[in-house]
Amino acid sequence: MTGTVETELSADARKAQEAELREVWRTPSGWCYWTSVNNTEIGLWYGAAAFIFMLFAGVLALLVRVQLAVPGNDFLSADMFNQAFTLHGTVMMFLFAVPIFEAVAIFLLPSMLGARELPFPRLSAFGFWSFALGGVFVCGSIFFGAAPNTGWFMYPPLATDKEYSGIGADIWLLGLSFIEVASIAAAVELIVGIMKCRAPGMRINMMPLFAWYLLIVAGMILFAFPPLIAGDILFEMERMFDWPFFDAARGGDPLLWQHLFWIFGHPEVYIIFLPAIALMAMIVPTFSQRPIVGYSWIVLAAVGTGFLSFGLWVHHMFTTGLPQISLAFFSAASEAVAIPTGVQIFVFIATMLAGRVIFSVPMLFGAGGLAIFIIGGLTGVMVALVPFDWQAHDTYFIVAHLHYVLIGGMLFPIVAGIYYYYPLLDARKLSDRLGKIAFWLMFVGFNVAFFPMHLAGLRGMPRRVFTYPADIGWDWFNLISTIGAFIFASGVALVVIDVLRPKHRQPKGEQNPWNSGTLEWISEPEEKWGVRSIPIIRSRYPIWDQRGLIEDIKAGRFYLPDAKDGARETLVTSVLDAEPIQCLRVGGTSLLTILAAFSLGGVFIALTFHWWITTIVCASATLAAIVAWLWTGTAVIPREEMRDVGLGKTLPLYTSGPGSVGWWAMFITMAGDGTAYASLMFGYFFYWTIHEDFTAGHAGPGVLWPFTAAGLFTLAWAAMLVAQWVNEADWRGLTRLALAVAVLLTLAACCAGLAGPYLTGMDPTVHVYPAIVWVVALWTVVHGGVGIIMQLYCLARNLAGRMSARHDMDLRNVVLYWHFLVITAITSFGVLGLFPGLR
Amino acid sequence: MRLIPKDVESLWTLFTAPTIWALHFLVCYVTAAVFCAKAGAPPFSFEAMRLALCAVTLVALSGIVLSAYLAWRQWGFGSGDPPHDEPTRKDRLLFQGFATLLLAGLSFVAVIFVAVPLAFIEACQP
Numbered sequence: 014m015t016g017t018v019e020t021e022l023s024a025d026a027r028k029a030q031e032a033e034l035r036e037v038w039r040t041p042s043g044w045c046y047w048t049s050v051n052n053t054e055i056g057l058w059y060g061a062a063a064f065i066f067m068l069f070a071g072v073l074a075l076l077v078r079v080q081l082a083v084p085g086n087d088f089l090s091a092d093m094f095n096q097a098f099t100l101h102g103t104v105m106m107f108l109f110a111v112p113i114f115e116a117v118a119i120f121l122l123p124s125m126l127g128a129r130e131l132p133f134p135r136l137s138a139f140g141f142w143s144f145a146l147g148g149v150f151v152c153g154s155i156f157f158g159a160a161p162n163t164g165w166f167m168y169p170p171l172a173t174d175k176e177y178s179g180i181g182a183d184i185w186l187l188g189l190s191f192i193e194v195a196s197i198a199a200a201v202e203l204i205v206g207i208m209k210c211r212a213p214g215m216r217i218n219m220m221p222l223f224a225w226y227l228l229i230v231a232g233m234i235l236f237a238f239p240p241l242i243a244g245d246i247l248f249e250m251e252r253m254f255d256w257p258f259f260d261a262a263r264g265g266d267p268l269l270w271q272h273l274f275w276i277f278g279h280p281e282v283y284i285i286f287l288p289a290i291a292l293m294a295m296i297v298p299t300f301s302q303r304p305i306v307g308y309s310w311i312v313l314a315a316v317g318t319g320f321l322s323f324g325l326w327v328h329h330m331f332t333t334g335l336p337q338i339s340l341a342f343f344s345a346a347s348e349a350v351a352i353p354t355g356v357q358i359f360v361f362i363a364t365m366l367a368g369r370v371i372f373s374v375p376m377l378f379g380a381g382g383l384a385i386f387i388i389g390g391l392t393g394v395m396v397a398l399v400p401f402d403w404q405a406h407d408t409y410f411i412v413a414h415l416h417y418v419l420i421g422g423m424l425f426p427i428v429a430g431i432y433y434y435y436p437l438l439d440a441r442k443l444s445d446r447l448g449k450i451a452f453w454l455m456f457v458g459f460n461v462a463f464f465p466m467h468l469a470g471l472r473g474m475p476r477r478v479f480t481y482p483a484d485i486g487w488d489w490f491n492l493i494s495t496i497g498a499f500i501f502a503s504g505v506a507l508v509v510i511d512v513l514r515p516k517h518r519q520p521k522g523e524q525n526p527w528n529s530g531t532l533e534w535i536s537e538p539e540e541k542w543g544v545r546s547i548p549i550i551r552s553r554y555p556i557w558d559q560r561g562l563i564e565d566i567k568a569g570r571f572y573l574p575d576a577k578d579g580a581r582e583t584l585v586t587s588v589l590d591a592e593p594i595q596c597l598r599v600g601g602t603s604l605l606t607i608l609a610a611f612s613l614g615g616v617f618i619a620l621t622f623h624w625w626i627t628t629i630v631c632a633s634a635t636l637a638a639i640v641a642w643l644w645t646g647t648a649v650i651p652r653e654e655m656r657d658v659g660l661g662k663t664l665p666l667y668t669s670g671p672g673s674v675g676w677w678a679m680f681i682t683m684a685g686d687g688t689a690y691a692s693l694m695f696g697y698f699f700y701w702t703i704h705e706d707f708t709a710g711h712a713g714p715g716v717l718w719p720f721t722a723a724g725l726f727t728l729a730w731a732a733m734l735v736a737q738w739v740n741e742a743d744w745r746g747l748t749r750l751a752l753a754v755a756v757l758l759t760l761a762a763c764c765a766g767l768a769g770p771y772l773t774g775m776d777p778t779v780h781v782y783p784a785i786v787w788v789v790a791l792w793t794v795v796h797g798g799v800g801i802i803m804q805l806y807c808l809a810r811n812l813a814g815r816m817s818a819r820h821d822m823d824l825r826n827v828v829l830y831w832h833f834l835v836i837t838a839i840t841s842f843g844v845l846g847l848f849p850g851l852r
Numbered sequence: 853m854r855l856i857p858k859d860v861e862s863l864w865t866l867f868t869a870p871t872i873w874a875l876h877f878l879v880c881y882v883t884a885a886v887f888c889a890k891a892g893a894p895p896f897s898f899e900a901m902r903l904a905l906c907a908v909t910l911v912a913l914s915g916i917v918l919s920a921y922l923a924w925r926q927w928g929f930g931s932g933d934p935p936h937d938e939p940t941r942k943d944r945l946l947f948q949g950f951a952t953l954l955l956a957g958l959s960f961v962a963v964i965f966v967a968v969p970l971a972f973i974e975a976c977q978p
Contacts (some may be wrong), residue, residue, distance in 0.1 A: 112971070136891040203884035208863075214939055216939065216941075216943075216944040217863065217944060217947070217948070218936055218937060218943055218944045218946075218947035218948070219937070220940065304935070304937070307934075308934070308935050308936075308937065308947075309934055309935070309936070309947060309950050309951045309954060310954065312951045313951060313954040313955055313958060314866065316866065316870060316951075316955055317870065317955060317958045317959075317962075319870075320867075320871075320873060320874055320959075321870075321873075323874065324877045324966070335885075336884065336885065336976040336977060337976070337977055338884045338888070338970075338973045338975075338976060339881060339884055339885050339888070339967030339975060341968075341972075341973055342877065342880055342881050342884070342969055343881075344969075345965040345966045345968055345969060346877065346965065346966055348965060349962040349965040349966070352958060352961065352962075353958060386882075418884055549938070551939040552937070552939065553937050570973035572908065588863055589861065589862075589863060589944065590941060590944060702885065702886055702890065703889060751916060821887070851865055
């Protein structure tokens with residue numbers, strides 16, 4: 014033991030602590046069960062939902078394979094076939110591959126980091142409900158024949174053609190935008206959780222590799238998803254209001270969509286791959302019974318891949334006629350990314366060579382997956398070469414390549430993870446025998462299904478054809494692929510059976526059946542408190558290296574062994590050295606998160622069908638739910654300032670500014686928001702590059718109004734700084750005055766921002782120039798509107814006595830928002846006002 | 853004024869070299885894309901653009917070398933071997949230095965990869 018414990022508690026006192034903790038972390042029963050926000054429930058629901066969506070999309074794939082089994086088949090109509098493959102790709106990417114990692118992370122991270130909870134459990138719950146609702150909406154559309162049918166990347170002009178694509182494209186755009194919100198919420202949660210909520214002593218050189226990977230992936234989400242959100246906005250404006258962003262006849266360009274989609278789409282491949290490989294980085298050391306070889310090299314690989322993956326997007330666009338020098342840059346970066354990817358695979362091989370490998374079911378799935386992934390990686394290096402890609406583009410070679418990458422790099426490791434981590438759910442292992450049979454069915458079935466596609470593709474079979482004539486050399490390949498697909502599916506079915514079969518006759522095993530060394534194995538399936546007491550960590554594999562750790566944790570000999578005040582608490586520690594700095598109270602069970610998610614879902618669904626009044630009602634309900642959630646659950650002023658967390662340490666319960674988790678969450682959210690904004694501005698300049706005169710002779714918003722708007726926004730920002738400053742001096746009345754002035758200035762700034770394009774009569778449906786000006790102005794003004802809501806919220810907090818000089822978290826977070834807003838406003842109105850004259 | 857910055861204790865230094873790679877990549881891509889889209893309008897030739905981008909590449913590489921030097925210094929000039937897994941501030945610093953150094957190496961290679969087309973491609977659409 015650590016030697017820092019002075020006294021040993023009596024058994025009764027310990028029991029009393031446990032009862033307290035159990036009561037505080039209790040999951041409600043009956044219908045209220047669904048209002049739980051505990052990471053173990055949310056993670057489980059999230060994972061189960063993602064898995065169900067995966068099975069659904071798998072059935073769609075089988076339908077596609079049946080249709081293609083023989084030439085000239087009429088099992089599916091052409092339109093149904095289009096819907097089936099579009100939904101298959103969409104669901105696999107957006108409803109399975111990304112969410113499953115969020116699920117695993119939410120479930121595992123707290124105990125892996127030695128925390129009770131992630132810092133924003135209600136945000137996780139909100140993310141889950143958004144995801145579940147959006148997913149059901151998108152999947153359900155196929156039962157009404159209304160599913161998206163233009164391929165998972167929705168290329169205009171096909172997807173903007175309302176005659177062809179019907180309502181399906183709207184369902185895709187709005188349903189997925191809603192799910193993207195959930196992903197960004199998860200990213201915020203994970204970054205703050207990993208940086209600030211690690212157990213004391215878990216310095217960054219001690220962090221489990223899973224956490225390193227997840228930190229990088231969450232950062233990637235922040236820069237990858239927002240461009241798609243910006244693209245979705247442009248796309249939906251075109252479909253809903255006929256603003257011609259992608260209509261070449263009115264100055265638009267379909268290529269802009271391809272850029273925005275793939276700036277998201279390529280990093281997404283790595284967003285999917287890295288967490289899966291992160292699972293391998295936990296599994297391989299366990300079954301080699303030694304620490305990972307080359308910890309720092311894995312960090313290199315994760316960070317390197319994270320960065321390089323943003324320089325690859327144009328390799329999806331090699332055949333669009335871009336200048337060859339541009340293609341060459343992307344080709345070079347696509348080759349370079351093979352370096353860090355190779356490093357992580359060699360690290361695993363080295364670890365296995367250095368230890369004694371136990372070939373269990375998780376290792377089987379892991380190793381099999383890596384073998385498949387390497388083949389996919391090699392064909393990836395092939396298609397990264399421009400001349401080869403011109404040949405293989407849009408053929409079944411690509412279909413084979415991407416399935417080798419995704420199924421080998423993601424699905425197999427996920428199944429390995431299910432077999433590995435299942436004991437954390439149920440204290441029992443899954444069946445070794447069924448697992449092995451499932452593995453061989455999946456491994457063989459996969460290769461039988463997908464390997465022939467390389468050959469079919471090289472023989473010229475294009476993607477997305479619903480049938481093909483006989484005797485052009487594709488028949489056998491397709492039949493073999495279909496047979497392989499069913500063998501593969503039977504393996505997946507076996508995994509499902511193994512997970513679902515009743516296991517009550519099987520005895521409950523010990524807590525850590527694989528004898529692994531990382532901290533997540535301290536969690537007890539029956540208890541909801543995460544960890545009994547928050548340990549001090551001194552090793553990368555604490556269970557292996559720290560003698561008596563589990564007993565000491567269970568005996569409550571570390572931090573926060575009790576819940577005296579009846580609140581859910583965890584520790585906040587410093588970023589680099591994980592020194593305890595705050596005792597954080599996190600949100601508990603709540604209906605508000607469900608209300609917020611469902612009403613926001615209502616907004617997106619109503620927009621799909623153009624039900625404007627319902628949209629407004631739902632939007633108001635969302636706002637009300639979110640304000641209620643913030644008002645009752647955040648920045649609560651504690652009764653006492655300090656909390657004795659045990660081991661002779663006393664920590665503050667309330668911090669504000671850069672020390673607080675809320676400030677970080679705002680910063681991270683706004684970084685994502687700023688990326689979406691940058692993507693819109695990219696659109697503005699993109700139109701400038703493709704046209705001789707991008708205004709096409711249309712009047713601009715002038716200089717006067719945009720400059721007035723920028724000036725007023727700057728004044729409003731200055732008023733916010735004054736508000737923060739006088740609040741610090743505890744002049745409550747002056748704070749109110751400054752906030753009120755800021756509200757009025759922002760209101761005036763918003764009006765001035767819209768006055769430019771409005772008064773000069775810019776019609777956004779005529780040409781893309783007025784349309785992009787309107788979008789940039791509206792984006793800024795909407796952010797101004799959100800700024801007003803925040804200012805009024807601070808005013809209300811001040812009036813209600815919930816904000817003071819010492820307790821100013823709300824105001825500081827809002828001022829941080831305003832820093833971002835003022836940069837946005839000056840850039841927007843500066844560019845809109847000056848650029849047409851300058852160019 | 854000192855030429856070599858002092859030691860900084862921050863997580864962000866880890867990302868210096870990859871960030872330089874990203875900026876270099878963006879400058880190369882955007883410059884070439886705008887040049888080729890506005891063919892005829894820019895008052896300089898493709899050759900001149902290539903030379904300018906080569907200069908940018910040299911600047912980027914020097915930045916990475918500087919970041920590598922700082923990382924090497926943080927790593928104690930290679931005085932200790934990995935894995936750097938002791939629960940001490942010193943080992944944490946050594947780990948940071950080593951990981952940063954590795955990333956500088958990768959970024960250096962990746963910048964050269966991206967610069968290779970500048971050496972071989974002589975026009976927008978050869």
